[in-house]
Amino acid sequence: MTLPPRSRRALLRLRRDLLFLAAGVLPHLLVVPLYLWAALLLGATVTGSDSDAPVILAAPLALLCAAGPGLTEVQRWRFRALCGVELPRLGLRRLRRQFGYNWLIGPLLGALELLVLALLVAGLAAATVLLWIWAVPWQWRIGHPGYPTQAAYLTGLGLLALAAVVPLAAGLVRLENLVGRAVLGVSRSDELERRVEDLTASRAGAVDAADAERRRIERDLHDGAQQRLVSLALNLGLAKATLTDLPPEAREVIEAAHREAKDAIEELNHLVRGLHPAVLDELGLDAALSGLAARTPLPVRLRVDALERTTAAVEGVAYFVVSEALTNVAKHAREATRAEVTVTRIGGILRVVIADDGMGGADPARGSGLKGLAQRVRSVDGTFRMSSPVGGPTMMSVELPCPG
Numbered sequence: 001m002t003l004p005p006r007s008r009r010a011l012l013r014l015r016r017d018l019l020f021l022a023a024g025v026l027p028h029l030l031v032v033p034l035y036l037w038a039a040l041l042l043g044a045t046v047t048g049s050d051s052d053a054p055v056i057l058a059a060p061l062a063l064l065c066a067a068g069p070g071l072t073e074v075q076r077w078r079f080r081a082l083c084g085v086e087l088p089r090l091g092l093r094r095l096r097r098q099f100g101y102n103w104l105i106g107p108l109l110g111a112l113e114l115l116v117l118a119l120l121v122a123g124l125a126a127a128t129v130l131l132w133i134w135a136v137p138w139q140w141r142i143g144h145p146g147y148p149t150q151a152a153y154l155t156g157l158g159l160l161a162l163a164a165v166v167p168l169a170a171g172l173v174r175l176e177n178l179v180g181r182a183v184l185g186v187s188r189s190d191e192l193e194r195r196v197e198d199l200t201a202s203r204a205g206a207v208d209a210a211d212a213e214r215r216r217i218e219r220d221l222h223d224g225a226q227q228r229l230v231s232l233a234l235n236l237g238l239a240k241a242t243l244t245d246l247p248p249e250a251r252e253v254i255e256a257a258h259r260e261a262k263d264a265i266e267e268l269n270h271l272v273r274g275l276h277p278a279v280l281d282e283l284g285l286d287a288a289l290s291g292l293a294a295r296t297p298l299p300v301r302l303r304v305d306a307l308e309r310t311t312a313a314v315e316g317v318a319y320f321v322v323s324e325a326l327t328n329v330a331k332h333a334r335e336a337t338r339a340e341v342t343v344t345r346i347g348g349i350l351r352v353v354i355a356d357d358g359m360g361g362a363d364p365a366r367g368s369g370l371k372g373l374a375q376r377v378r379s380v381d382g383t384f385r386m387s388s389p390v391g392g393p394t395m396m397s398v399e400l401p402c403p404g
Contacts, residue, residue, distance in 0.1 A: 017169040018120065020082040021113040024176070027074045028110025031103055034063055068095065071102045072184065079180055083173070087184045101183045109179070112172055120165045126158025280319055284309055285343060288319055296326045298338060305344040310402040317380055318343065318352050321398050324373055325354040333358030333394065348402050355395040362388035 079085040125132075129151050239254050280288040286304040293300035309315070322341055329339050336358030344351050362370065373396075374384040381401050388394040 014166055014169065016082060017173045018117070020078065020173055020176075021116055021169060023078050023082060024075075025110055025113050025117070027071050027078070027102075028106040028113065030071065031067065032107055032110075034067075035107075065099075068099050068102050071106070072098045075101070075180065075184060079177070083177060085177060085180065087180060097183055101179075105179060105183065109172075109176055116165060116168050116172055119161055119168070123158045123161030123165060126154045127162055129154045129158065280315060281312065285315055285318060289322055289341060289343065292319070292323055292326060293341065296339070297330050298336060300326065301338065301340045303340075303342045305342075308345060310345075310350060310400075314350060314380055314400050314402055317376055317382065317400060318350060318398070320376060321352055321373055321396075322354060325396055328362070328370075329354075329356045329358065329394075332362070334361075335359050345402065350400040350402050352398040352400070353395065355393055357393050359390070360388040360392035360394050361390045362386065362394055 076087045076089075079087050133151055237258055243250075243254070279291060289302055289304060293302045322343075326339060326341070329336055333356050336356045339354065339356040342351075342353045370386065377384040377398050377400065383399045385397040386395070387397075
């Protein structure tokens with residue numbers, strides 16, 4: 001006879017629940033004899049009936065401590081194999097939670113499991129009482145004429161007990177899953193900590209990938225488009241110098257194209273340096289920022305005290321911040337006559353300060369460029385501060401963490 005799929009699933013679920021409960025009785029109640037042993041020794045210590053009891057008392061306590069991690073592993077296997085629930089390894093940092101489950105919660109769950117299994121056994125025995133009666137000698141049945149009525153009552157009670165076992169087992173399994181996840185599983189703070197670590201790692205990977213992509217673009221521009229523009233400018237310059245018999249209109253076109261090619265090369269040079277200058281990788285921040293300060297149209301006082309190199313991503317962000325800040329000073333700072341850039345490293349923090357003597361009034365909330373700077377700094381867990389009161393001066397402070 002083939003059972004309907006729904007009934008078959010219900011039977012499989014009941015079997016799984018009963019196996020799960022049966023597998024939990026021994027590891028849950030294993031600490032009870034140790035408790036009784038310790039209680040007896042403690043009583044002997046208090047009454048003074050055994051002079052060696054205080055020394056022997058350490059034995060059950062040591063066994064309780066030693067059994068904790070092993071019992072936790074048994075529970076992890078039980079949850080994984082029978083319920084499909086994966087509990088993480090807690091390690092030594094979570095011994096308190098393991099002991100709380102195995103010493104306090106476990107015995108209570110074990111008692112409930114034992115009650116459900118005892119009800120199952122009693123229900124089976126009562127529901128099949130007629131079979132047991134017919135297995136006894138007939139003389140007993142003759143001597144007990146009222147046994148059919150009693151057997152009928154017992155059979156009914158056995159069937160009720162078996163019917164009650166199904167929801168009780170399912171409810172106890174759900175309760176154990178909730179308790180197991182709450183105590184032996186990952187807590188909310190642990191989960192948040194893990195997510196923060198994952199997000200930090202993924203963000204660091206994204207920053208590194210973006211930095212590598214900028215370097216690739218810089219190489220492609222330098223080795224490809226820039227070289228073609230240089231070749232074009234050389235050819236146009238050669239044509240201007242050698243083709244002297246051309247009409248004036250044609251020479252003007254060649255001269256204009258030559259100027260445009262040289263301007264394009266200059267703009268491309270600025271773009272390449274803004275992406276990721278090669279000198280930054282080769283010589284570090286001091287040399288890269290010195291070139292940046294030299295190209296700024298107003299005097300820049302530069303002081304770099306960070307002698308130790310840090311990661312390429314952090315150096316790239318520091319360079320980008322100084323480059324954008326000096327560009328903003330040159331373009332937007334009203335009446336600015338000088339700027340000052342200071343780079344210092346204190347412990348694991350790289351601090352970059354850019355100041356100018358302009359009229360101030362810069363607001364990160366209104367400028368997309370300043371917002372981009374702040375976002376770029378936060379991409380490496382840095383902090384961005386800016387002070388720019390109306391009337392000046394303006395000071396931008398950036399702190400970037402340097403991995404050890």
